[in-house]
Amino acid sequence: MKRWIMAFAFFLSWTPCAAMADDTELAREHFERGVALLDDSQFARAVIELERSLAIRETAPVLFNLGLAYRGVGRYLDAIQRFRRFLDIRHETKHREMANLATTLIQELEAALVHVEVEVMGDATLVRVDDRAVARGDGTHRAVLDPGSHVFEANRDGYVPARATVVLKAGARERIVLDAGETPKPSHITVETRPAGAEIWLDGKLVARGRYEGQVTSGTRRLRVAASGYESEARSLRVGPGSRQQVSITLTEATRPVTKEWWFWAGSAAVAGATVLTVILLQPEEESPHAGSLGFVTEALR
Template identity: 30%
Template sequence: MIPRRLFTSLVLAAVLLGHAPARAQSPADVALARELFREGATLAEGGRWAEARERYARSLALKRAPLTLYSLGVASREVGRLVEALESFRAFLVEMDPENATHKSYEQPARDAITALEKRVGRLDLRIVPAGPRALAVRVDGLDVPQAALGLPRIVDPGEHGIVVRAEGYREAKATAKVGEGEQIKVTVKLEPIHAKGPGPVKPPIVEGPEPERPIAPIVLLAGGAVAFASGLTVGLIGVQKASDAPVQDGPEAAEARRLALAGDIVGSVGILAAGAGAAMLLLGKPQDTPAESSGISVKPFVTPTGVGLVGRF
């Protein structure tokens, strides 16, 4: 807590400064600035630093005075606004009157405060990727960051800070950064183009499994059909030969020959159908995990005294 004697001195100094010819101001503004300064001093004496800071800031806005800057620095430091406090003390050293004994008495305390605050403030090193986009606008804690300040460490109060970046042709980017006392951190904000293509479809992983089974049924049908056709052709030719050798057209030899020819036609037709079905199944790539009976087709070989063949069912 600042002693009452100190604040009395500050008030008296502010009154004296009210008559300094720094710049033309209305008497009403000067009087109001003086009253706000007195209120701030009273609040600070009672430890009500947030309210005191508000009064000092308003007083400074009405009339800029070195001791108001110093008092604002003290109040800002007490409420944790270290950057504002640091700049207030620096401004006091710039604007103080070296010939003014009251100002001179606060010069060393201001320098000591600056040294301590420079070690306590945080630093935020903000980088934008890609660099140099058009119409770049950066805000930290709701305040615009000048273009000239980008790419350089920026002093900030310890704590969490919100960052918003906008640029022509890019989506708005937001980030947060938490900075401790005396800490410097680097934050990189990556901008995403508005018309950027999204990630392509994810290819499913290639899983190597066992080799597929060979299509047995189509091969059996194709081979069996070929055998049946050959057998039918053979039986048919035998029947034709016997019919030619028969002594009479209506005798038993001729009847037997006709039966053989008919059997040859049937077996040959079955062979053609079976071979066609097998070829179609191979061409269409139909899975063949079941025997030929599952497709409604059965082929059985037979042997007779006159030859061999296959019997098919469709």
Template identity: 30%
Template sequence: MLPGKGVLAQAITAVAVVVAVTGGVALAAPPAEAPRATPAEATGVPDAARARAHFEQGVALLGASDWAAALGEFLLSRRFYPTPKATNNAAVCLRELGRFDEALEMVESLLAEFPALSPEMRIAAESEAERLRDLVGAVAIEGAEPGATLLVDGRRRGELPLRAPLRLDAGSHRIRVVKEGLEPFEATVEVEPRRTARLDLRPRAIASARGGSEPGIERRGGAPAQERDPRAPERSARSRFTIELAGAALVTPTFGGAIAGACGEGCSRSPGLGGYAAVRGGVRLAPWLGVGLALGYLAAHQTVSGRATAIQPVGLAPRPGTADDMLKLRGVLAGAWAGVTIGERPSLHLRLGAGALAGSIGDRRTGTFSSRAESSYRVGPVGDAPSATFACLAPEVRVGVRAGGHVELTAGIEGLLLVGLSRPRWRATRLVDAAEDGAATFAGDDLAGRVLLGFAPGVGASYAF
């Protein structure tokens, strides 16, 4: 919101929006009939009525804090017939949308296009321009191919060469220069308030590795410099190495198998819950394409209660009963990934990982079973944790925002599809204490299904070198 814009708005007579000194925006009481252009304004200006209609619609949208839609109406009003009111309100909307560079240009337009502004209005506008300059810098692009299109953070900002340095909000910006038939140039630029960053696209001379000079080649510092085509992206932008740390909650509907998957009448089970952490390293092959390797660890557990089963005492008939099982999956994930990135500020990352999980599935079991004397006895807790190996496929969607020139913070969800390469089973030869029935064993049941499905919503942070 424009600091000081309360004074500016009050100074514009009959303006439909009053901006409070405290920073709030409120609609003034509407006049009995819509504001009309003065006779001087209306004379020979067929578009004055259309400008007024768009202005009034913008005021209504401004009152609803619909800044983007209001901005569109005020800009249309200015296109048909520019007035101080529409110009001021457009600047208010741009400031609320965080587009400080454009807000500054709009305030400067207010000062330049309306020399008859009252002294109070002009002082307020000049003061606001100074405040906005503390939030805005510029970038000067030199040596670009004439007619090339300039894009900043994915938005088209004109054709090169520019008449003057391009104003931008302070911070990190992705600069892209494209022209049909030429390879695009791309780089990240840090813009500081009230300062101008310079981006030189002119070709750099190179030194011959053989020590001789050729046209367009020169030696710098006694060592060969790297040849660079000014129409190609900077090498750091095309193949930037990244490292990422990510953490997520892990949810799986069921472990499946003969334990969780056979929970029928009288049995209850919880969903599988746990956590997942990973570190990923990658290289960007293009501004939109990356590949890399990943290493992670996951752990999850699922509780099954009241499962009908039986225990087998040695030399005796099976004893029916119920068991409670705490299933635990643990393992190390390793694999590779490939992904695409769409957009900038924020960016959408789509990634697919593939690899393997090596670990174990454990079962901590207690139970109650009938004895020979028609009484019952408890068994356990007893446990087993056979090794388990799975192939893994992991699609992922993430949204990222930059927290500086090299750091990006992300949030998203990853799917885990685990396909068993081994069959983790309870060891049927494992002896357990069955009270008066002596030693006994449990059946060699599968502790997990052949396919496990999980979901991992989480956050992460990456650093680009």
């Protein structure tokens, strides 16, 4: 049956063409090689030759045989497309039997396709199936695929792509859930300080002196830079998922308290001495108690 289909398709494709241009001759060569490979069940190689023939010249038999080759390598969606195109351009009389077979094959292939619902959440920006963009944003996205292994992916900037690899059998119906916001990418920060040896504290831990470069988790990070003789500086850093930040901090030299200056204490001592002397000099002389006429002390009676 298979060999009869190939021979029949070959005959109908090229018999009417007596005088051909060079490109048509090349199309014939690819077609002949494709049919031979298809008859030998070398479907992948047959696909290559028949696609080359089709790129040069579209004929109903080329489309039909290419549909058979796609079916052989498991590319059911492509096979259905080629069979339908064959039915569109076929000759009503000459291709009647091939048309009946193409219709039957389309029905069989459609029944073997897999239907997938992909539930996406987490503020996704792009949804991919087998590295091909199929939708944008959160929601329920539907896909009709060939049986086999497929990779589903939801992307969001700053986050590790949510990915699921699933092997789907012919005719399967599957539901897949992807959370694009599940795993933030690590963030990267660089901190440089002046003076060069200043301590760098991150979230309460001493992480470096002078310069720090490393990965941190997203969120609010507490940064403090300190050095002897300088005013320390503290900052809150808002770190986004997968972001890169560079921070430069120049500390201000600490102002020396007036109480630490030598002249402050020397001056204070002089002022204190002068105050004491003034108090002594201004204090009135102590009066002697007044003696009464009878020789008693009368001071207390005043």
